[in-house]
Amino acid sequence: METSENIADQLRVLLEEWAAFNATPGNGCTRLPFTQEARRAADCIRGRMVEAGLDVREDAAGNIIGVFPGEDTALPALAVGSHYDTVQNGGNFDGQAGIAVGILLARLLKQNGVRLKRTLAVVAFCDEEGMRFGTGYFGSKAMLGQITQEDLHHFRDKDDVSVYDAMKTYGLVPEKIGEARQDLSKIAAFIEMHIEQGPVLDQNHEEIGLVECIVGIQRYVITVHGRADHAGTTPMDMRADAMEAAAKVIAQLPDWARAEGDGTVATTGYCRAVPGGMNIIAGEVQFSVDVRSRCQTHIDTVVSKLRAALNTACSRDGVSWDMDCKLDVAPVDLSTSMLDLLEQSCQTHGYRFRRMISGAGHDALAIGQVLDTVMLFVPSKDGRSHCPAEWTEYADIAKAVHVLYDLVLAMQ
Numbered sequence: 001m002e003t004s005e006n007i008a009d010q011l012r013v014l015l016e017e018w019a020a021f022n023a024t025p026g027n028g029c030t031r032l033p034f035t036q037e038a039r040r041a042a043d044c045i046r047g048r049m050v051e052a053g054l055d056v057r058e059d060a061a062g063n064i065i066g067v068f069p070g071e072d073t074a075l076p077a078l079a080v081g082s083h084y085d086t087v088q089n090g091g092n093f094d095g096q097a098g099i100a101v102g103i104l105l106a107r108l109l110k111q112n113g114v115r116l117k118r119t120l121a122v123v124a125f126c127d128e129e130g131m132r133f134g135t136g137y138f139g140s141k142a143m144l145g146q147i148t149q150e151d152l153h154h155f156r157d158k159d160d161v162s163v164y165d166a167m168k169t170y171g172l173v174p175e176k177i178g179e180a181r182q183d184l185s186k187i188a189a190f191i192e193m194h195i196e197q198g199p200v201l202d203q204n205h206e207e208i209g210l211v212e213c214i215v216g217i218q219r220y221v222i223t224v225h226g227r228a229d230h231a232g233t234t235p236m237d238m239r240a241d242a243m244e245a246a247a248k249v250i251a252q253l254p255d256w257a258r259a260e261g262d263g264t265v266a267t268t269g270y271c272r273a274v275p276g277g278m279n280i281i282a283g284e285v286q287f288s289v290d291v292r293s294r295c296q297t298h299i300d301t302v303v304s305k306l307r308a309a310l311n312t313a314c315s316r317d318g319v320s321w322d323m324d325c326k327l328d329v330a331p332v333d334l335s336t337s338m339l340d341l342l343e344q345s346c347q348t349h350g351y352r353f354r355r356m357i358s359g360a361g362h363d364a365l366a367i368g369q370v371l372d373t374v375m376l377f378v379p380s381k382d383g384r385s386h387c388p389a390e391w392t393e394y395a396d397i398a399k400a401v402h403v404l405y406d407l408v409l410a411m412q
């Protein structure tokens with residue numbers, strides 16, 4: 001068996017290499033889907049999978065899939081992986097660490113002369129974050145057959161480029177998106193290793209997080225329509241101020257989440273006024289709402305309060321609103337039998353672990369709706385993530401390789 005130092009070093013080499021595929025060098029990693037950076041990262045990951053001895057292909061959605069055929073190819077396969085896109089000015093570990101762990105797992109199995117009974121597929125998913133098109137889980141949803149031709153035209157980036165056109169520029173054939181759909185009866189389980197992206201493991205000096213549940217997420221872009229007018233000459237009672245209406249709604253959102261409790265969160269992370277002048281009343285305001293909870297009814301309550309507040313805030317003449325749903329995924333409970341196997345492995349290795357919930361979304365959230373799925377976390381230094389300071393020790397990620405090695409042997 002490879003030493004942990006050796007595995008940590010191999011992880012460092014992969015992750016440092018991929019970090020170079022970045023649109024914002026010196027200011028975190030920005031690798032939005034279907035861009036040149038994404039193309040270079042995908043090609044590089046593909047090359048590393050080939051070197052690891054996997055049969056590799058890019059599917060119709062831009063996912064890279066490396067297959068290590070099992071002894072019995074009739075048995076449903078195990079899939080392990082995560083995503084290769086990043087948020088704007090994000091880090092080098094979110095998603096990518098999970099792909100590196102998958103490649104290392106395949107390398108180790110080969111080096112040790114282990115051929116599993118089941119096929120093992122290592123997957124690098126395209127566009128998990130939804131950063132460019134406001135959506136999320138594009139690659140994993142395409143594998144589940146949940147992306148339609150209409151979606152490809154409907155979802156557009158801030159420059160009004162559709163997913164359809166972006167895919168074409170990237171070298172994919174959007175008309176073939178349906179071909180990314182996998183026969184789910186041929187997949188036994190999905191396993192995702194990810195950085196925690198929060199402070200719990202780091203603060204408690206724990207090494208592995210066993211994820212029992214991933215929060216559900218609803219994501220909207222809301223547009224409030226008003227009328228642009230002179231900011232100095234238009235009396236307060238004669239305005240159709242889109243900003244006033246939007247601000248009243250946005251200000252209440254955090255309290256609705258607090259009222260639900262149970263860790264429910266709600267965020268407006270994006271807001272844009274049009275035309276956007278200091279001396280012009282906003283004619284239009286667009287803002288995002290992201291609501292998450294482990295309990296679907298909490299999400300639904302916050303969203304119904306949002307609709308009611310929009311109706312109230314936009315009741316003045318000349319003000320109206322519309323809402324575009326970008327994402328709607330229910331909370332998911334992960335496989336208890338796989339969690340037990342992971343726990344046994346942590347005990348064998350003497351790793352400190354805890355069972356926990358994921359407040360971040362993951363490909364495992366989309367896939368866990370339909371397949372047996374499990375996730376494990378490794379610590380994020382100071383809990384930082386989605387920012388340039390994101391950091392996880394390579395030696396900590398190496399521990400996840402050992403645990404996953406045990407898991408796939410136990411499940412083969």
Ligand code: GLV
Pocket residue numbers: 129359360361362
């Ligand atoms: C992705 O990281 C998300 O949780 O939005």
Ligand code: MN
Pocket residue numbers: 087094129386
């Ligand atoms: Mn992320």
Ligand code: MN
Pocket residue numbers: 083094095128194361362
């Ligand atoms: Mn991620």
